[in-house]
Amino acid sequence: MKTITYKxxxxxxxxxxxxxxxxxxxxxxxxxxxWNAFVPExxxxxxxxxxxxLGHGDTECLxxxxxxxxxxxMLYALLLFLKIRKVVLVGHSMGGYVALAFAExxxxxxxxxxxxxxxxxxxxxxxxxxxxxxxxxxxxNYTAFVRMSIANLFAEENRERLADTIEKVKEQALKTPLQxxxxxxxxxxxxxxxxxxxxxxxxxxxxxLGKKDGVLLYEDNIDQIEGTKVELxxxxxxxxxxxxxxxALMKVMLGFLKKV
Numbered sequence: 001m002k003t004i005t006y007k008x009x010x011x012x013x014x015x016x017x018x019x020x021x022x023x024x025x026x027x028x029x030x031x032x033x034x035w036n037a038f039v040p041e042x043x044x045x046x047x048x049x050x051x052x053x054l055g056h057g058d059t060e061c062l063x064x065x066x067x068x069x070x071x072x073x074m075l076y077a078l079l080l081f082l083k084i085r086k087v088v089l090v091g092h093s094m095g096g097y098v099a100l101a102f103a104e105x106x107x108x109x110x111x112x113x114x115x116x117x118x119x120x121x122x123x124x125x126x127x128x129x130x131x132x133x134x135x136x137x138x139x140x141n142y143t144a145f146v147r148m149s150i151a152n153l154f155a156e157e158n159r160e161r162l163a164d165t166i167e168k169v170k171e172q173a174l175k176t177p178l179q180x181x182x183x184x185x186x187x188x189x190x191x192x193x194x195x196x197x198x199x200x201x202x203x204x205x206x207x208x209l210g211k212k213d214g215v216l217l218y219e220d221n222i223d224q225i226e227g228t229k230v231e232l233x234x235x236x237x238x239x240x241x242x243x244x245x246x247x248a249l250m251k252v253m254l255g256f257l258k259k260v
Contacts (some may be wrong), residue, residue, distance in 0.1 A: 012058035017043030025095030031057025055180025066183040068101035088112035112260035122193040155238035
């Protein structure tokens with residue numbers, strides 16, 4: 001792990017390999033360790049950067065709301081530090097929202113966009129209300145909220161099969177400070193709709209969805225890429241394709257990176 005200081009805030013990242021720069025962005029309640037199974041293979045032919053987003057992992061909190069634009073600006077500062085001018089962004093869930101914000105703010109830096117169990121759309125009113133409920137719940141019982149949130153990310157039939165792995169994911173999630181959780185929920189709640197990027201961006205784009213994703217319902221998200229050149233991969237499981245469909249996802253990622 002390496003660190004830089006951004007706005008008096010410690011940012012934790014890793015940087016391995018040579019070639020096209022690929023930045024892996026984790027989701028809510030996750031950190032850069034979620035990519036541990038992928039980095040060695042990807043780094044054989046690419047320069048792979050992982051980063052703990054604001055308020056997650058070993059990266060400190062910047063404020064009481066971490067808007068997706070705040071995360072994108074932090075990522076831009078990291079790329080400047082690393083002297084990287086073109087990048088492929090791979091974002092899981094909230095990491096996808098950050099990738100889209102970056103794509104909007106810094107389009108000249110984009111070489112490819114890979115959205116994993118994510119969406120270009122803003123929260124519906126119902127989802128915004130759910131974010132508020134989540135903020136109240138985590139303030140009331142932090143541990144119970146985190147543990148239940150992680151369990152719900154997996155397809156029901158996988159929860160027993162992957163019980164040991166899920167326990168490790170929960171342990172990582174419990175390293176996320178309360179302020180980081182609340183700031184992320186507030187940031188996701190106010191994020192903009194960026195579906196226009198999927199329709200007009202000139203670089204290769206890929207969307208991966210889970211058929212039984214309980215967080216981002218498949219039927220609600222499939223039509224955002226109608227009439228676009230975005231490639232779609234559908235897995236039969238839940239929100240955690242990097243665990244539930246690890247080998248198949250690796251193949252899809254390597255195939256996508258050949259096109260950028």
